[in-house]
Amino acid sequence: MTHQRHMTPAVPCPYKPRFWFLIAPTNFTVMKLSLSCFFFSLWPSLCATADPVTITTTSGHLRGVVDDGVLSVKGVRFGLAPTGALRWLPPVAFRSAAVQDATKLGPSCIQQFTFATANLTEFLFNNPPPPENEDCLFLNVWAPSPVTPLKLKPVLFWIYGGSLAFGTGSLPAYDGTSIAKNQELVVVTFNYRTNVFGFPSAPDLPLTGNNLGFLDQELALNWVHENIIHFGGDPTQVTIMGQSAGSVSVAAAITRNQQGFKAGIMLSGAPLGPADDAPDFSSFDDFANAVNCEQSPGPRRLACLRQIPATVVRNFTNGPSSGAFGLVLDNFTFFGDPLGRILAHKTTRTPLMIGNTQNDASLFVLGLTNLTEFLQSTLPGVPISADQIRGLYPGRNDVQVIGAFSTDLTFRCPASLWAGAMVKAGIKDVFRYSYGAVFPDTQLFPNAGAWHSSELELIFGTFNQTSSGNDKAVLSKSLQTAIANFVKNPSTVSPAPNWERYDPGQKTLAELAFSGNVGFDDFVNPVMSDSEDGSCNALLDKIITSGV
CATH class of the missing domain: 3.40.50.1820 (Alpha/Beta hydrolase fold, catalytic domain)
Structure with a gap:
């Protein structure tokens, strides 16, 4: 060296x-x-x-x-x-x-x-x-x-x-x-x-x-x-x-x-x-046709496509005709x-920290108000009604239901299933969280809340420290320390005070900074996993794993 x-x-x-x-x-x-x-x-x-x-x-x-x-x-x-x-x-x-x-x-x-x-x-x-x-x-x-x-x-x-x-x-x-x-x-x-x-x-x-x-x-x-x-x-x-x-x-x-x-x-x-x-x-195939590489799929078409400048490719993929x-x-x-692979012990048996933000899907459903139309486009062919979904989130209007349902379906329930499978497979060092911090300077669209990736600037410490309040700086240090504790010793009993190994159904789901609590000694509030996983347990896990 x-x-x-x-x-x-x-x-x-x-x-x-x-x-x-x-x-x-x-x-x-x-x-x-x-x-x-x-x-x-x-x-x-x-x-x-x-x-x-x-x-x-x-x-x-x-x-x-x-x-x-x-x-x-x-x-x-x-x-x-x-x-x-x-x-x-x-x-x-x-x-x-x-x-x-x-x-x-x-x-x-x-x-x-x-x-x-x-x-x-x-x-x-x-x-x-x-x-x-x-x-x-x-x-x-x-x-x-x-x-x-x-x-x-x-x-x-x-x-x-x-x-x-x-x-x-x-x-x-x-x-x-x-x-x-x-x-x-x-x-x-x-x-x-x-x-x-x-x-x-x-x-x-x-x-x-x-x-x-x-x-x-x-x-x-x-x-x-x-x-x-x-x-x-x-x-x-x-x-x-x-x-x-x-x-x-x-x-x-x-x-x-x-x-x-x-x-x-x-x-x-x-x-x-x-x-x-x-x-x-x-x-x-649509992309190949759009750039005039119309050969049958195979080496000749690839050779044609490899001649297309990257700028031309980008212009198409960022245009209105491109697919995903x-x-x-x-x-x-x-x-x-x-x-199934986790439960069959076919995966890397590694300690895991896993979770989601409290309003993970708020950005992705911005402007959506019709619950029935949303369900038809999100779950085509799944026999489920708007009233069934409303029943999972009592006391909320349809805009709030769409946001909560989307967060659960795409983020919270999958995290719960993953964490539960890892624990069931005998991997004891699993730590599950839900991040709930909301700061005024990150509320960039209606009903943002703790939105998708809003925690990253705190984890990396790259937020604007001049315009942010002290609470954000304190929480940033708390998050960094908890993650660093896990990185340094993922088999530790706790990355932070009150954050214990995950045990489904027990008081081991770490809610992070839900109530303005930002200091390392108190930013973790352990709750029963069922308190956040109610809609998952009632219906959504079945939809996610079987589609019915």
Whole structure:
């Protein structure tokens, strides 16, 4: 290992209950008012004096910086450019002995934002927008400095969400400085291919060659195992954490019995796909026809499609005619019966932190008011009436019922089923939560509440500390500490006071910051799981697992 420090100053989705990931809805009421001001001021600029540092890795001699006790390298290539002949092929590891500048975040992969809701989605989840490039397999590392090889630190490996259609590790929101500095963890973020580039659902490819984004994730994790020790990280103490589609990615890694991590954290996303779904290739076929590659599916059509510039592809996939691209059930990277595999002990038997936000679906049902129409579009063919659903949520109007039902169906009930299956399979170190914090500066649309991904700025400590109140800073520290406690020792009795191992039906579901309680000693309020899972137990679990 070479670790040289130089002292020269430098300045540095509507959805279906069987869907495996979250898709942005197509009928949002676009709420632009004040959003641009909020998100452009969300992350303060980090302009400080820093010291150059060089770390030797399999990707080369990385010239990063040490700033305020945190070593960082950014824009580190871990895979060859998946372009040209390598488009739609499994990623290939990048190896180099050259000096590499590692002071700037790399470009994101090509993004797809559903045409009808693109403005709102980009404001919320891609702001400020990084440059995009098909050549995008880059990662970033933040580590406490100085590096101490004799006392290695646990590693937190972050997988972003975005419906497997968009997202990047290059957002300021996912800067690892705060966690690394405050919690003595090594933090890794990275890019994986999304939409048609990463999950094409293409009949031209082998079925096992379609979920390419998952293979990118695995390659990045392999890089961590080879190189993280040079940053003072322990390759045997890696926890993978993801949110939304990133949480589904964590679940997929567990379900396929992937190795290389000691624990998982699943934030707002737990797949429960059926085992008999055939792949849908229609979106890829429509895309091929739209760019005039009209050969029959196979090598000749792929050769034609590989000649299409990435900008042309992006223009189509972000236009009104594009369909969605996503996971295929290949029984290699993704399996259709995760609960069955858990109970059969066919999965990675890893400690797990899992949960959801209290109003996880509020963003996805924005503007919807007709419960009957919503049920018909969300659960087509399922014999269920609006009155049956109203009965699960007494005292609420239809707008509130739609939000609560959607949160339960897509987030809370799947998390409950996953956590329960893990415990039943004999995995004792399972910690379940529900996050309920609401702050005035995050109420960006009507009935937002604790909305989908509103907790991430607190977990990463990237909220605007100038405009936020002290309660948010205190809760941020509490959340970080609880997560860090789990990462450091996932078999601990409690990540935080009153947060015990999950036992279904017992007072072990951790409600986080539901009542303005933000301090580490009291931000956890344990409740009986039935108090939140009532609709799941009464009806929704049956719908989710059987469709009737």
